[in-house]
Amino acid sequence: KQEVTQIPAALSVPEGENLVLNCSFTDSAIYNLQWFRQDPGKGLTSLLLIQSSQREQTSGRLNASLDKSSGRSTLYIAASQPGDSATYLCAVEAAGNKLTFGGGTRVLVKP
Amino acid sequence: GAGVSQTPSNKVTEKGKYVELRCDPISGHTALYWYRQSLGQGPEFLIYFQGTGAADDSGLPNDRFFAVRPEGSVSTLKIQRTERGDSAVYLCASSLAGNNEQFFGPGTRLTVL
Numbered sequence: 692k693q694e695v696t697q698i699p700a701a702l703s704v705p706e707g708e709n710l711v712l713n714c715s716f717t718d719s720a721i722y723n724l725q726w727f728r729q730d731p732g733k734g735l736t737s738l739l740l741i742q743s744s745q746r747e748q749t750s751g752r753l754n755a756s757l758d759k760s761s762g763r764s765t766l767y768i769a770a771s772q773p774g775d776s777a778t779y780l781c782a783v784e785a786a787g788n789k790l791t792f793g794g795g796t797r798v799l800v801k802p
Numbered sequence: 803g804a805g806v807s808q809t810p811s812n813k814v815t816e817k818g819k820y821v822e823l824r825c826d827p828i829s830g831h832t833a834l835y836w837y838r839q840s841l842g843q844g845p846e847f848l849i850y851f852q853g854t855g856a857a858d859d860s861g862l863p864n865d866r867f868f869a870v871r872p873e874g875s876v877s878t879l880k881i882q883r884t885e886r887g888d889s890a891v892y893l894c895a896s897s898l899a900g901n902n903e904q905f906f907g908p909g910t911r912l913t914v915l
Contacts, residue, residue: 695844723903725903725904727906732911733908733909734806734893734906734907734908735893735895735906737903737904737905737906780844780845784904787850787857787860788833788835788850788857788858789835789847789850790835790837790845790847790895790904791847792837792844792845792846793844794842794843794844795843
């Protein structure tokens with residue numbers, strides 16, 4: 692059974708510092724990995740999707756890497772801003788099309 | 803274009819009652835998913851539709867939960883004899899097909915008193 696773990700569970704940084712969020716998964720037979728952002732009381736916003744054949748994806752200040760063989764992904768957010776404060780979730784899609792989510796990392800960027 | 807929409811946004815009900823939660827996927831998306839998110843946790847898979855049929859319902863917790871998608875577009879998640887433990891945010895997502903990026907709706911917050 693696929694299990695997804697996100698460390699740390701919570702992170703607090705001063706504005707301008709780079710953020711590094713980690714995600715690990717137990718079964719490397721995945722189709723893709725997605726990173727989401729969730730604001731309090733809201734749904735999920737897709738940030739980046741990495742196909743299993745890719746090593747990384749970039750969008751603006753966000754960069755996500757994928758090492759399928761070791762079961763790890765890292766989301767980097769450069770030059771953090773208070774507006775980046777949210778919960779970040781990673782999820783892997785394996786056979787059966789369903790996503791398996793980690794527990795999330797709650798990020799606070801202090802002005 | 804319009805994203806995934808869910809109604810109602812909030813639902814408060816009493817233990818033992820029946821509830822229906824609705825999901826309108828992005829137009830043209832053939833795949834539709836339901837997830838459930840408890841406070842402080844990541845979402846958990848409930849059921850996946852490809853077209854009108856439930857391709858995978860292995861995440862439904864018990865037979866009180868049922869979902870339909872009769873015309874391959876709108877889906878309804880139905881919960882019978884609600885229990886306090888059913889309280890959660892129910893999220894719907896859609897994608898062009900399986901193994902594609904999933905887009906989520908805002909969720910329905912269900913509270914069972």
